[in-house]
Amino acid sequence: MPRTVAPLQIGPIAVWPPLVLAPMSGVTNRTMRALYKPFGLGLTVTEFVSSNALTYGSKRTLEMIDRHPSERPGSTQLWGDDPATMARAAALVRECGADIVDINFGCPAPKVTKTNGGSACLRDPDRCEAIVRAVVGAVDCPVTVKMRLGWTESDLVYLDVATRAQAAGAAAVTLHARTAKQFYRGSADWRHIAALKRHLDIPVIGNGDLAEAHAAMRSMRESGVDGIMLGRATLGNPWLIAQVADLMEGRSARPDPTPADRLRYCIVHYRTMVEELGERRAVPQMRKHVALYLKGIAGAAALRERMMRIESAAEAIDTIDATIERLENARAA
Ligand SMILES: Cc1cc2nc3c(=O)[nH]c(=O)nc-3n(C[C@H](O)[C@H](O)[C@H](O)COP(=O)(O)O)c2cc1C
Structure with missing residues (x-):
């Protein structure tokens, strides 16, 4: 091309x-x-x-x-x-x-x-x-x-x-x-x-x-x-x-990601930040990123609020994982 x-x-x-x-x-x-x-x-x-x-x-x-x-x-x-x-x-x-x-x-x-x-x-x-x-x-x-x-x-x-x-x-x-x-x-x-x-x-x-x-x-x-x-x-x-x-x-533009694709990538982003900056610095910095990955996703406001209070990377990632599962179940239904 x-x-x-x-x-x-x-x-x-x-x-x-x-x-x-x-x-x-x-x-x-x-x-x-x-x-x-x-x-x-x-x-x-x-x-x-x-x-x-x-x-x-x-x-x-x-x-x-x-x-x-x-x-x-x-x-x-x-x-x-x-x-x-x-x-x-x-x-x-x-x-x-x-x-x-x-x-x-x-x-x-x-x-x-x-x-x-x-x-x-x-x-x-x-x-x-x-x-x-x-x-x-x-x-x-x-x-x-x-x-x-x-x-x-x-x-x-x-x-x-x-x-x-x-x-x-x-x-x-x-x-x-x-x-x-x-x-x-x-x-x-x-x-x-x-x-x-x-x-x-x-x-x-x-x-x-x-x-x-x-x-x-x-x-x-x-x-x-x-x-x-x-x-x-x-x-x-x-x-x-x-x-x-x-x-x-010169190619066609690839399709938009699904909300679940975005959240899966959010987890990659989260883990990389923790690896490179350590949990203490990564968790507060990731709050704004998670909020952006959640944009447009059903139930995002409540989730965003919850993420603001989370202090551990493991809990944040579990919460995002649970959201992916919820989105995929809703899609399959
Ligand atoms: C949070 C934030 C921080 C920014 N920091 C810088 C910066 O360090 N240096 C700079 O030249 N522009 C900075 N900008 C401006 C952006 O580089 C860009 O010019 C602006 O956001 C417009 O582009 P956009 O509409 O695609 O976002 C910043 C913008 C935002 C939203």
């Missing part, structure tokens, strides 16, 4: 398929990325890491830049507002094995923007340019930028900032087509993503609200972007990744 799209070329790195898992802080840790990668991701990105914390070398921060061996190529994302600190942090993550260094100009969370990091950088395009230039100068691998449209609706700086990033040596730009002030409200406006693609010479990755495989491919085609990034819609449903990858490979 002929492929329907070309690889995403980031500097010398050809990413196939041109399908990227969105970095999601507190969610897409190393274990999660390694679990989702075989569904068909071309590229994974670490959760964002503070350039300041990295240069202090905190243990938790160093853990955040650790990647699974299957994550090749792998991108490490940094945030910060100081070009020199960002450059030092970039050199460090490159030394630790990053194939790509990604700069975060998109995070709208107050704990980040109050120190002028993430999307707050978009209020100062000169600073954005200085950060990209400093990071590009500090590493021998491609540097990419992930950004929003601007700080507010009345100040859409994405074309300006992306053009400056390109001039400063960035190898690709990902655009989440919302403003910082929007947080996650409203919807991503893919017309801006198409405009950015027309404006730049370097590859553009489109991001925001892609939730169904055929619609995602349509957004890719209509905007002309070189790659797409999937985020929230993959949580509890990594089959979405496989369905998009199928279409990119």
